[in-house]
Amino acid sequence: MYVVMVASECAPVAKVGGLGDVVFGLSRELEIRGNAVEIVLPKYDCMRYDHIWGLQLTYEDLWVPWFNYHVHCSVYFGFVHGRKCFFIEPHSGDNFFNRGAYYGFPDEHLRFAFFSKAALEFLYRSGKRPDVIHTHDWQTALVPVMLYEIYQYAGMENVRVCHTLHNVKHQGIAGSNVLWFTGLGRPDYYYDRERLGDDFNPSAINFTKGAIVYSNFITTVSPRHAWEIRHTEWGYGLGHALHIHQSKFGGVLNGLDYEMWNPETDAAIASHYTAASFDAKRENTRAMRSRLWLRQVDKPVVTYVGRLDMQKGVGLIRHAIFRSLERGAQFVLLGSSTELGINAEFWQLKNELNDHPDCHLEIGYNEELAHLIYAGADILIVPSLFEPCGLTQMIAFRYGTVPVVRWVGGLADTVFDRDFSDKPWEERNGYVFHQTDNLALESALDRAIALWFERPDEFRGLAQRGMRCDYSWNRPGADYLNIYEMIRHK
Ligand code: ADP
Numbered sequence: 428m429y430v431v432m433v434a435s436e437c438a439p440v441a442k443v444g445g446l447g448d449v450v451f452g453l454s455r456e457l458e459i460r461g462n463a464v465e466i467v468l469p470k471y472d473c474m475r476y477d478h479i480w481g482l483q484l485t486y487e488d489l490w491v492p493w494f495n496y497h498v499h500c501s502v503y504f505g506f507v508h509g510r511k512c513f514f515i516e517p518h519s520g521d522n523f524f525n526r527g528a529y530y531g532f533p534d535e536h537l538r539f540a541f542f543s544k545a546a547l548e549f550l551y552r553s554g555k556r557p558d559v560i561h562t563h564d565w566q567t568a569l570v571p572v573m574l575y576e577i578y579q580y581a582g583m584e585n586v587r588v589c590h591t592l593h594n595v596k597h598q599g600i601a602g603s604n605v606l607w608f609t610g611l612g613r614p615d616y617y618y619d620r621e622r623l624g625d626d627f628n629p630s631a632i633n634f635t636k637g638a639i640v641y642s643n644f645i646t647t648v649s650p651r652h653a654w655e656i657r658h659t660e661w662g663y664g665l666g667h668a669l670h671i672h673q674s675k676f677g678g679v680l681n682g683l684d685y686e687m688w689n690p691e692t693d694a695a696i697a698s699h700y701t702a703a704s705f706d707a708k709r710e711n712t713r714a715m716r717s718r719l720w721l722r723q724v725d726k727p728v729v730t731y732v733g734r735l736d737m738q739k740g741v742g743l744i745r746h747a748i749f750r751s752l753e754r755g756a757q758f759v760l761l762g763s764s765t766e767l768g769i770n771a772e773f774w775q776l777k778n779e780l781n782d783h784p785d786c787h788l789e790i791g792y793n794e795e796l797a798h799l800i801y802a803g804a805d806i807l808i809v810p811s812l813f814e815p816c817g818l819t820q821m822i823a824f825r826y827g828t829v830p831v832v833r834w835v836g837g838l839a840d841t842v843f844d845r846d847f848s849d850k851p852w853e854e855r856n857g858y859v860f861h862q863t864d865n866l867a868l869e870s871a872l873d874r875a876i877a878l879w880f881e882r883p884d885e886f887r888g889l890a891q892r893g894m895r896c897d898y899s900w901n902r903p904g905a906d907y908l909n910i911y912e913m914i915r916h917k
Contacts, residue, residue: 428457428462428463428558428559428908428911428912428915429462429463429556429557429558429559430454430457430462430463430464430465430557430558430559430560430561430911431464431465431466431467431550431555431557431559431560431561432450432453432454432464432465432466432467432560432561432562432563433466433467433543433546433560433561433562433563433567433570434446434447434450434466434467434468434562434563434564434566434567435468435469435529435530435539435542435563435564435566435567436450436468436529436563437450437451437454437466437468437507437510437512438450438451438452438684438687439451439475439478439507439508439687439794440468440474440475440476440478440479440507440512441468441469441471441474441475441529442794443529443530444733444734445593445648445681445816445817445818446563446564446593446594448681448683448684448687448818449563449591449593449648449681450466450563451507451508451510451684451687452681452682452683452684452687452900453561453682453900453903453904453907454466454510455509455510455684455686455900456682456900456901456903456904457904457907457908458509458510459904460904460905460908462908464510464511465511465512465513465555465557466507466510466511466512466513467512467513467515467546467549467550468512468513468514468515469514469515469516469523469524469538469542470503470514470515470516470524471524471525471529472524472525472526472527473526473527473528473529474514478507478508479505479506479507479512480505480506480507481504481505481506482503482504482505482514483503483504483505484501484502484503485502485503485504485513486501486502486513486549486552486553487501487502488501489501489502489515489545489548489549489552490548491517491541491544491545491548492544492548492610493519493541493544493608493609493610494607494608498517498518498519498541498545499517499518499519500515500516500517500518500545500549501515501516501518502514502515502516502549502553503516508687513549515542515545515546515549517541517545521534521537521538521541523537523538523541523542524538524542530765531765536599536600536601536605536634537601537604537605537608539565539566539567539569539599539634540569540601540605540608540609540634541608542566542567543562543566543567543568543569543570543573543609544569544573544609544610546567546570547570547573547574547577547578547583550583550586551578551581551582551583556582556583556585556586557586558585558586558587558911558915559586559587559588559589559911559914559915560574560586560587560588560589561588561589561590561591561907562588562589562590562591562638562642563590563591563593564591564592564593564594564597564635565597565598565599565634565635565638566599567590568590568598568599568634568635568637568638569599569605569609569634569637569638570588570590570638571588571590571637571638571641571642571643572611572623572637572638572640572641573609573610573611574586574588574641575641576611576641577610577611587643587644587911587914587915587917588641588642588643588644588914589642589643589644589645589646589907589910589911589914590638590639590642590644590645590646591645591646591647591648592635592638592645592646592647592648592656592815593647593648593815593816594738594815595635595647595656595661595662595663595665595815596663596738596813598633598634598635598636598663598664598665599633599634599635600625600628600631600632600633600634601631601632601634602630602631602632603618603632605632606632617632618632621640622636622637622640623636623637623640624636625664626664626665626667626668627664635665636665636668639665639668639669639672639676640668640672642675643675643914643917644675644676644677644910644913644914645669645672645675645676645677646676646677646678646679646907646910647676647678647679647815648678648679648680648681648815648816648837649678649679649680649681649815649816649836649837649840649841650677650678650679650680650840651678651835651836651837651839651840652678652813652814652815652816652836652837653676653677653678654678655813655835655836656669657669657670657673657676661813661836677910679903679906679907679910680816680837680840680841680898680902680903681816681818681821681837681903682898682899682900682901682902682903682904683818683821683822683825683898683899683900684899684900685825685899685900688798688801688822688825688826689825690708690802690825690826690827693798693802695794695795695796695798695799696711696714696798696799696802696803697710697711697713697714697715697799697802697803698710698711698714698802700802700827701894702827702891702894702895705827705887705890705891705894708802708803708826708827711799711802711803712728712803712804712805713803714799714803715728715759715799715800715802715803715804716728716757716803718796718799719759719787719789720787721757721759721784721785721786721787722784722785724757724785726755726756726757726785727756727757727805727806727875727876727879727880728756728757728758728759728803728804728805728806729747729751729756729757729758729759729804729805729806729807729808729872729875729876730758730759730760730761730800730801730804730806730807730808730828731744731747731759731760731761731762731807731808731809732760732761732762732797732800732801732807732819733761733762733809733819734762734763734764735762735763735764735766735769735770735773736764736765736766736769737766737769737812738811738812738813738814739809739810739811739812739814740810740811740812740833740863741769741772742865743808743810743833743863743865743868744760744762744808744810745772745776746865746868747808747810747868747872748760748776748780748786748788750865750868750869750872750873751872751876752783752785752786754872754873754876754877755876755880756785756806756876756879757785757786758785758786758787759786759787759788759789759800759803759804760773760787760788760789761789761791761793761796761797761800762789762790763790763791763792770790773788773790774790776788777790801822801823801825801826801828802826802828804823804828805828805829805879805886805890806828806829806830806831806872806875806876806879807819807820807823807828807829807830807831808830808831808832808868808872809830809831809832809833809838810831810832810833810860810863810868811832811833811835811836811838812833812835812863813835813836814832814833814835814836814837814838815836815837816836816837816840817832817836817837817838817841820832820838820841820842820857821841821898823893824841824856824857824893824894824896824898825894825898826894827890827891827893827894828890828893829856829857829858829875829886829889829890829893830842830856830857830858830893831857831858831859831860831868831871831872831875832857832858832859832860832871833859833860833861833863833867833868834859834860834861838859839859841896841898842856842857842858842859843855843856843857843859844857844858844859844871845857845858845874845878845889846858846874847859853892855889855892856889856892856893856896857875857889857893858871858872858874858875859871
C-alpha cells in the first residue's frame, strides 16, 4: 500500500511532542511491513537539519493557489533516519515557516491551512496518488476537506484519508478568511454545522470538525481517550460530532519506536542494558547525577519529563517535587512551556531549589538529555489532568523506570497499579492514582518510593516487568493497516 503522512511534526527533525514521535514511528512500522510511505512536512527554519540526510531540491516550481494569486514554493526531499520526507518551502512575504519556532503565532490557522493546501497541490502536481493520506491533528485537518471538495475532481477521487486526533484541545478555529484563502469559498455551505461549522461558536469554522466529517476514518491515540472525548468534557465540544460519526471512529493505542528508544543501543546514554543486565542502568544514574550536579547518594530518583502545560497537571508536578524530597528521594525535571506564566513559575522554583543537592530542574527542550534521564531515573511521574495517550510512561517502561500516573486516557490503558489493579500480577507495572489533588498523588508516589527503600528487589522486579511489556508499534501498526485496507475498499 502507498501511504502519505501529512503532518506538522516528525521526530526527531521537527518535534514538539508525541505527535512527532507517532508520525515517525508509525511510518517506520508501515515500511517494515512492506508499504511505501512518504511524509510531507513544512520546511521550518528551526528544524534539526542534522537529522536529515541528502537534503535536495526535488520540485522547484510548485505554485500553490492561495486567495486570488499563487504562492511560489520549492519542495525538498531528504531522509530522516531512513524515512522519506518532503519539505515544502513557500516563498512569500508571510514567511510562514521561517520564524524560529514551530508554533505560537497569531496567524497559526493560515500557516497550516496553507501547508495543507500546499501538500495536496504537491501530491496532485507531482502525480502522486497514494492509497491513503494520513493526517494528524488540526494543523492538517483541512486536507480531507479540500481533497473531497476540490482535489477529487482533479483526478484524486481514489485517495482515502485517515485522520488522527492527538490532542483535541487545539482544534483550529478560524473565520471565513481561511475559506477564501484556500479556495473553498462558499461560507454559507461550510458554516453549516454538518460540515465545518463549530458546534458552539456560530461565527467560526472548526478545522478538526471538518476532519471528523470528511475523513474516511478518524482515530484517536488510545481506546480510553476515544471514550473520553465522546462522553466527557475532554472532547472540548467535539463529542456530538464524534457521536454522529461514531461508525468511522476508534481508538488505537500509540506505539513507541523501539529502535529510537532502546536502552540496549541508545547513543545518548552512558551505559547500555536490558532487563537481564538491569544493574548496568545504575551507571546511567551516576552519569545523570554528575551531569545535573546532584550528589551521588543511595536514593531513588523521581523525574518528570514533558511539556509544562495545564494539561500535564503542573500543580501536581510541583507538589511531586517537594513530596519526593520530603520522602528522601531526589528529583529531576526536564520541561518547558510556551505559556509565560507557567515558565516563570518554574524558573522561580528552579531558583528557589538551585542549591538543593537532591534536586535539579532543567527548563528547556533537550532530546539527548531526555534519553539519559529516562535511563537514569527510578520513578517517572505523569500526573496529567487529561492525556490522550502519553508516550513518556511507555518510554519509562522501556528504560526500566517505574511510572506513577493518573488514571486517565492512554495512561489508564498502559499502566496497571502494582497493589490494586485487577490485572494478573505479571501485568502490573507501575502505580496509579485517580483524583487530581495532592493527596491522591501522594497515595501512589509514596508507595513507589517506599518500595524502593524497603523492598529493593521487588522494586527492581517491577521495573523489569515494565521493560518486558510490549508497547512497540507492532500491534498498532497492524491496526492501522487494517483501517487503511478497510477504507481503501469502501
Ligand atoms: P505530548 O505529546 O502531550 O507532549 P507525550 O507524552 O505524548 O506528550 O510525548 C512527549 C514526547 O516529547 C516524549 O517523547 C518526551 O520525551 C518529549 N519531550 C517533552 N518535553 C521534552 C523536553 N523538554 N525535552 C526533551 N523531550 C521532551
